[in-house]
Amino acid sequence: MLLPMSSQNVIQYLQEAGLCSSENTTLDQTELPERNKKNYNLLVTLADNRKLLIKQECSLENHETSHELFNEWLFHQLLQQFPVIGNISAIAPLVLHFDEENSILVRNYFSEYLELEGFYRHNDIFPTEIATVIGTTLAELHRATFQRREYRDFMATAPEGQFRYHFYNPAQGIDSISPEIFGTVPTEALKFYALYQRYESLESAIADLAYEWNPCCLTHNDLKLDNILIHSRWNQLDNCLVRLIDWKACAWGDPAFDLGTLLASYLRIWLSSLVVDPTIELEESLHLAMTPLEVIQPSLLALIRAYLDAFSMILEERQDFIVRIIQFAGLALIHQIQETIKYQKYFDNSNLCMLQIAKNLLTIPEQSVMNIFGVCESEIISPLAKLHKLTQPEKEQQLIRLYYEKTRLRGC
Ligand SMILES: Nc1ncnc2c1ncn2[C@@H]1O[C@H](COP(=O)(O)OP(=O)(O)OP(=O)(O)O)[C@@H](O)[C@H]1O
Ligand SMILES: [Mg+2]
Structure with missing residues (x-):
């Protein structure tokens, strides 16, 4: 520079x-x-x-x-x-x-647009038409580039004089922990690392997710609500309600990762509004949220349905698509906690609740579909299945995995 x-x-x-x-x-x-x-x-x-x-x-x-x-x-x-x-x-x-x-x-820079995260938090309203537009837009990007080599090769171009590793797998657990951690993170945050290491099922679920990671289209790779803008007169316009910005991490990737990241960003509005106190059980905290999950749920459902409506083919290709989205949402929450610790040097009980929810999303995703969307997987898909004559995903044989493969390294 x-x-x-x-x-x-x-x-x-x-x-x-x-x-x-x-x-x-x-x-x-x-x-x-x-x-x-x-x-x-x-x-x-x-x-x-x-x-x-x-x-x-x-x-x-x-x-x-x-x-x-x-x-x-x-x-x-x-x-x-x-x-x-x-x-x-x-x-x-x-x-x-x-x-x-x-x-x-x-x-x-568009001064007539607002950051969607701020829009939701200030107004505390979640109009489903906004989520629908986002779902449709994302599906258009994924569908248009799905298995198209020319897009993959284009985004593999390296900066001058550099070598580009192909396909960064974002399904990674938290960075390895060394003794320096004691000097760099607040004491309360050590609880996060201790719990994370204690949950073996969590590590194994992340390793599975990395193994199943399936790069097949162009992905944004940082699709949080603060990277989406909404027009200040969104309710008076027919077109261009939203804009997706900040394409710094765009790459060839797994579409479930984008949807999971977005889902997690919505869930954070709920999870950061919990009333937390050491004397209150997690269940109670979740019920006392200032922005209850039920308020956000219609948007979550509108998002996923609009996406699948515009890109129904993904369900033919990936029978486990919805379960993977849920798991990627869990992983995104964990990464978010880690970022808060790293950059804001902050960790509190609400982050502990977030870790608990993230763990559930990663380790019991089938059950979590119902908890997050308020309906089961077949009810998410069935209105679309009628429309597109899709076959419902068959349940995978319940085989017990005796071992899990280690998370693949970056670039492999
Ligand atoms: N074209 C734009 N029009 C309106 N607002 C924008 C635009 N680009 C960015 N912003 C606003 O600025 C914020 C920061 O932009 P951006 O997402 O590019 O950077 P960042 O996420 O802060 O990361 P970094 O600073 O590391 O690049 C956005 O969240 C959004 O609120
Ligand atoms: Mg940004």
Whole structure:
């Protein structure tokens, strides 16, 4: 990285890159808060009221970058080259400029859109039409790229001078624990690591999930509610209610992973609203939630049904699809707890409840389908089965697994 971006040099940079003229001076510059210290983000409002988001990847310890912004740029190029997905309005290109040498990416910033996570939390309403649009959009991306080699090869392009490992398997447990952990995480968080290690069934379920991981289409790979924008006048529009952003992790992957990550992000609204106290049992806490699961459930069901309606073929190919989604949701909750500990240095009893729920999702997924969606798997599928003449998934023979294979390593 040659040029550290700052509010002092950003305008000159934008002018030299041809993104604004010398007459088009700025009205305002705001540094966006860093969520995880990976990127420096600057929001610039130009005199013509256009807003640009400038992102620069921070160097890692050895002065290298993780090439996440390169990946987002690559996805942007893919949208240009393959209009089948470039024309999906919720995915439409946002990136204006990429400077590989300085790891700088410039995006159009939509001030009329709100972050969906904030929208849900502030309004405490969960209109099913929003979840339906998200389900349909995601299905369109997965369906259009399903088993299509040209998309897989395109996203396998490596940055200049680099080697790209194919297919990162995201079904990984938490990082290995070393004695340094005592100095780096808050004391309360040690409980999380102790419990995680104690639950053998959890480790085995994650290893199974890694083994069954089935990369077959383009996936977003970080589909949380804060990477989805909703139009501020969503209830007056027919089109483009939502936009999926932040494609830094996009890759060839397993569609169940995207749905699981999204499901977990919805579940976190419920789980972070629990009333927790050492004297209250988990069951009671769950019932005392400020945003009960029942309020979110119609959106969860609308999301999955809209997805399967638009991409019913996935059920023919993957009989265990819904169970895998549930397990990936459990894994995403575990990763979320770990991120909170790592970046916010925080852990409390509500995270303990979250771990308990995550464990259930991973280790007893069939039972959890009913708990999460409020209906069983066949009831999720049956309205669609009638429509698409699908065969209901047959139950796998109940064989006892005598051993489990170790989680595959990255890139294998
Ligand atoms: N094009 C856009 N239009 C409107 N808001 C946006 C746009 N891009 C980003 N945002 C807002 O800025 C937030 C941060 O953007 P982004 O998701 O790219 O970075 P991040 O998740 O904070 O990660 P990092 O800083 O590591 O890149 C988003 O969650 C969203 O609220
Ligand atoms: Mg983001």
